Amino acid sequence: MTDVSVPKLIQGNQACSYGAIAAGCRFFAGYPITPSTEIAETMALELPKYGGKFIQMEDEIASISAIIGASIAGSKAMTATSGPGFSLMQENLGYAYMAEVPCVVINVMRGGPSTGLPTKVSQADVMQANWGAHGDYYPIVLSPSSVSECFDITVRAFNLSERYRCPVIILSDEVIGHMREMVSLPDFSSVEMIERQRPNVPPEWYKHFLITHDFTSPMASFGEGYRFHLTGLTHDEFGLPTSDNIEIAKKLGKLKLKIERHLSDISQVNTYKIEDAHIVIFAYGSVARAARQAVLLSRKKRFKAGLFQPITLWPFPDRQLRQISRKADLIVVAELNQGQIINEVRRVCKSHSKVVGLNRYDGELITPEQILEKIKEEHR
Amino acid sequence: MQKSDVTHQYLRHTMEFPNVWCPGCGIGIVLGAFIRAVDRLHISKDDLALVSGIGCTARIPAYVDFNTLHTTHGRPIAFATGVKLANPKLKVVVISGDGDILAIGGNHFIHACRRNIDITVVVVNNYIYGMTGGQYSPTTPMGKRASTAPYLTVEPPFDTCNLAISSGATFVARSTVYHATQLSSLIEKALVKKGFSVVEAMSNCHTQYGRLNREGTAVRMIQAFKNVAVPVSTAAKLSPEKLEGKIVIGVLHDIERPEYIEHYQKIIDRLQLPKMADKEEKE
Numbered sequence: 001m002t003d004v005s006v007p008k009l010i011q012g013n014q015a016c017s018y019g020a021i022a023a024g025c026r027f028f029a030g031y032p033i034t035p036s037t038e039i040a041e042t043m044a045l046e047l048p049k050y051g052g053k054f055i056q057m058e059d060e061i062a063s064i065s066a067i068i069g070a071s072i073a074g075s076k077a078m079t080a081t082s083g084p085g086f087s088l089m090q091e092n093l094g095y096a097y098m099a100e101v102p103c104v105v106i107n108v109m110r111g112g113p114s115t116g117l118p119t120k121v122s123q124a125d126v127m128q129a130n131w132g133a134h135g136d137y138y139p140i141v142l143s144p145s146s147v148s149e150c151f152d153i154t155v156r157a158f159n160l161s162e163r164y165r166c167p168v169i170i171l172s173d174e175v176i177g178h179m180r181e182m183v184s185l186p187d188f189s190s191v192e193m194i195e196r197q198r199p200n201v202p203p204e205w206y207k208h209f210l211i212t213h214d215f216t217s218p219m220a221s222f223g224e225g226y227r228f229h230l231t232g233l234t235h236d237e238f239g240l241p242t243s244d245n246i247e248i249a250k251k252l253g254k255l256k257l258k259i260e261r262h263l264s265d266i267s268q269v270n271t272y273k274i275e276d277a278h279i280v281i282f283a284y285g286s287v288a289r290a291a292r293q294a295v296l297l298s299r300k301k302r303f304k305a306g307l308f309q310p311i312t313l314w315p316f317p318d319r320q321l322r323q324i325s326r327k328a329d330l331i332v333v334a335e336l337n338q339g340q341i342i343n344e345v346r347r348v349c350k351s352h353s354k355v356v357g358l359n360r361y362d363g364e365l366i367t368p369e370q371i372l373e374k375i376k377e378e379h380r
Numbered sequence: 381m382q383k384s385d386v387t388h389q390y391l392r393h394t395m396e397f398p399n400v401w402c403p404g405c406g407i408g409i410v411l412g413a414f415i416r417a418v419d420r421l422h423i424s425k426d427d428l429a430l431v432s433g434i435g436c437t438a439r440i441p442a443y444v445d446f447n448t449l450h451t452t453h454g455r456p457i458a459f460a461t462g463v464k465l466a467n468p469k470l471k472v473v474v475i476s477g478d479g480d481i482l483a484i485g486g487n488h489f490i491h492a493c494r495r496n497i498d499i500t501v502v503v504v505n506n507y508i509y510g511m512t513g514g515q516y517s518p519t520t521p522m523g524k525r526a527s528t529a530p531y532l533t534v535e536p537p538f539d540t541c542n543l544a545i546s547s548g549a550t551f552v553a554r555s556t557v558y559h560a561t562q563l564s565s566l567i568e569k570a571l572v573k574k575g576f577s578v579v580e581a582m583s584n585c586h587t588q589y590g591r592l593n594r595e596g597t598a599v600r601m602i603q604a605f606k607n608v609a610v611p612v613s614t615a616a617k618l619s620p621e622k623l624e625g626k627i628v629i630g631v632l633h634d635i636e637r638p639e640y641i642e643h644y645q646k647i648i649d650r651l652q653l654p655k656m657a658d659k660e661e662k663e
Binding site: 068 | 394395426429431442445448449451460461464467469487644647651652
């Protein structure tokens with residue numbers, strides 16, 4: 001068992017594993033890949049102690065398939081991977097969105113494309129996390145920036161996933177995953193846990209995809225007497241395949257509305273010294289750490305800077321960003337890629353703020369000084 | 381179908397019938413054989429999870445009243461592995477076609493055999509991709525016509541059962557849709573087996589494979605199975621030359637090996653012990 005009474009010096013990847021166990025995860029299927037492997041290793045070590053099961057599958061496609069299967073059979077389930085493995089998982093991620101199966105997928109981002117930079121940091125999978133699978137769907141994607149956030153965000157990922165019956169993706173990165181920090185883990189039994197809504201009707205009335213007032217559906221598991229059908233084909237409320245245009249629109253509408261109607265619950269943003277800021281640094285993941293320091297450096301140079309750090313990357317925090325951007329003359333979007341999420345920032349803020357990108361894609365981190373330089377250069 | 385027929389009570393009557401299969405298709409015979417096996421074993425509908433991939437055969441689960449899971453192409457065994465691990469009390473069965481299990485799903489198939497996880501796989505082998513219009517599959521024999529082999533196939537096929545045996549499956553059997561009663565009893569044996577069991581059901585696709593290779597109607601193709609089938613006991617006495625072009629039917633392999641979940645559960649139970657000892661001490 002994990003002794004939580006003393007602060008521990010642990011990696012972000014380990015914190016993700018502990019967060020998962022604290023949130024009630026009892027099944028993990030994975031495949032080794034740098035820089036995410038420590039998550040699988042920690043799960044292999046810890047899960048059996050909690051009565052859970054770990055399995056190393058033959059590839060990442062099998063890994064995500066197995067966690068979807070386990071979730072359908074009633075277990076909270078997770079997998080973890082990095083770029084190439086995340087690409088392999090896309091088809092079955094789409095299946096989980098379509099069949100509305102809760103599960104958590106961690107992508108510890110490394111440099112790409114292809115095999116890229118296995119041991120170096122990047123944030124180049126941000127758009128893939130939103131658009132990776134084919135078809136219309138609305139993912140929830142969370143981004144931690146410290147070891148303790150890795151724990152909290154993994155718990156939250158499970159809670160959102162169970163609440164809205166969909167996969168939740170955690171976009172960590174090589175630096176956050178491998179970095180060690182002292183953290184005091186909470187007592188696992190004190191962690192707030194959301195369980196999936198259970199049906200309260202007799203089996204003969206049960207609809208696995210019932211459209212309720214808030215567009216989420218209660219969920220039975222295999223073996224409980226409800227005997228439903230699941231398919232990746234577009235289906236009706238019973239789960240049976242349909243090609244009826246009204247049913248198709250209802251289904252796809254539900255996938256959108258169950259997220260859109262709960263934005264205030266799903267969307268989470270951290271800010272730092274944002275109240276009087278005229279200059280906003282938009283940063284997430286490992287870059288948010290440098291950005292926080294850059295805010296302090298900037299303020300010493302009398303630039304009124306603040307940090308806007310989306311914890312929920314997708315759905316994009318339009319409302320919160322629009323609000324703070326009204327006062328902002330300049331928004332610096334710092335990312336470890338050639339400019340991905342900046343296009344979303346432009347979409348939201350272009351009419352009232354100057355939006356500039358600070359990009360690094362050489363496998364190294366953006367430094368606070370670089371951000372300050374960018375502010376000096378762009379602010380007039 | 382007669383309502384008195386045993387299969388009737390296992391069908392999902394909310395589904396729209398007739399089904400997706402062509403008239404004369406052998407998949408219906410396999411489904412019937414499977415249902416009769418389940419019925420003889422008195423397995424409760426609630427305790428059986430039926431998992432499939434993509435293709436004609438993979439449409440089976442939607443029509444039957446079990447816990448049913450129609451997954452993505454090639455992945456049913458991986459999904460089934462998760463289902464079984466999360467709820468070992470479920471009887472987990474994968475039913476899918478030769479293309480789904482052996483081409484796109486080949487990797488999952490051999491690794492599940494190797495693990496010896498308690499799942500039954502029924503591979504319906506009709507030598508062809510039927511749903512997409514008659515492309516050759518990993519089981520299409522050499523020198524046959526397919527829509528993607530207009531000049532005849534140049535690839536040697538997999539022998540499903542040999543592949544399963546050499547990969548570590550503990551029960552492997554084969555029959556055909558002509559031998560429906562035997563097929564059903566082999567599926568029954570596979571369901572009872574504790575471990576990874578594979579039943580290959582040779583079936584006819586007269587719409588694609590039969591038409592392209594001039595093998596005639598459904599009836600003629602099914603009758604042909606009668607002529608090429610050789611029981612295991614007879615096959616043992618025949619030379620490889622004489623077995624050329626024949627289909628060996630019956631139980632081909634039945635051994636005992638530790639089952640994956642049972643083995644893992646022992647480790648889990650062992651790790652739980654210190655916690656229980658702690659409690660006792662406190663008491």
